[in-house]
Amino acid sequence: MVSPQVAGYIGAIIASVFFGSNYVPAKNFPTGNGFAFAWVMSMGTLCTAYVAMFISGSYMFDPWGLLGGSLWAIGNLCVIPIVKSIGLGLGLLLWSCSSLITGFFTGKFGWFGLQKQEVSHPVMNWIGFGCIPTLDNGNDKKKNRRSEYDYSAIVDDSIAINNYKAPVEDEEEKMIFEKIPPPFNTLVGVGLAIVSGVLYGVNMVPMQLWKQDNPHADPLSFVFCHFSGIFLFNTLVFIVYSIFKRPPQIYPQTILPSFISGVLWGIAQVGLMIATQNLGYVIGFPIGSSGPMVVSSLWSVLFFKEIQGMKNLLVLLISFMFLGAGITILTLSS
Secondary structure, three states: OOOHHHHHHHHHHHHHHHHOOOOHHHOOOOOOOOHHHHHHHHHHHHHHHHHHHHHHOOOOOOHHHHHHHHHHHHHHHOHHHHHHHHOHHHHHHHHHHHHHHHHHHHHHHOHHHOOOOOOOOHHHHHHHHHHOOOOOOOOHHHHHOOOOOOOOOOOOOOOOOOOOOOOHHHHOOOOHHHHOOOOHHHHHHHHHHHHHHHHHHHOOHHHHHHHHHOOOOOHHHHHHHHHHHHHHHHHHHHHHHHHHOOOOOOOHHHHHHHHHHHHHHHHHHHHHHHHHHHHOOOOHHHHHHHHHHHHHHHHHHHHOOOOOOHHHHHHHHHHHHHHHHHHHHHHHHO
8 A cells, every 4th residue: 555645646657658648549640620539538538537437446426526627628729829820839838837837826826725735845846836837848839830730638737749740622712700900910820838737737626625525535536527627518518619610620530539649648647637636736646747848859859850069959858957956856845
């Protein structure tokens, strides 16, 4: 039987590996405008919740848990207009930073009714948090190109770029947010990116409040409720969009990869929930949210060969060093 602290670090490792890898199965498949992709993906997460419920032998169902899952789903839905208006690189930078800051401050200052989390070495805790950068993948060309990526379903701080270009007839049908003239479209994109990151940073607050009231409960008991919120929200969006706009773009060859991505994301989210429940928002959340940047970047370097050149690799190595130092100091601060 492992201690809660060890379980928390194991959860952070699981979150890092699977958050950094969960979009790999769908990387080379078309995702269109993303609505169908997100819906099928949410089915995979819900199936993961059933497995978690089976392992724990118990579950709870609370409206606040549904709210937590819905908050994440709303943030995820914002990715489409963000990428179209300001590009993937800037969008990822903004929502990653705002997510980490929101999550850390939520636990540090006891926002939203949470108990303030105290650590043995507060100064080290702040230094460790400050050392965690938003990982630069060193590939300026890919980060600065706009409106050439379909919805690559990027979540909580992982770098996953889908280079599939939609057919011309799909591109000519612009969505509402693509018709906003500059510079207002940039302001909308920046605002949505910050809002998205904040929602990512607080989506597990309901779970933490539940854990405060039930300190001895199995961490997996909350998974089904949280993931149900994600599935129900995406289902509602999918249905409304189909009725009032047009049927979402559906690519049959992408259904299975989307489902697998959802399963892998669900495993990662379970790991992050365990890390946050056992280590708190000031240690577990930053580690579990920043670790995926390393894993996804390694996929880009070693498998997809997206990051090449000595200069880019050196920038990436320096980022790894700062990130590793930050995680180490955060761990020691407890």
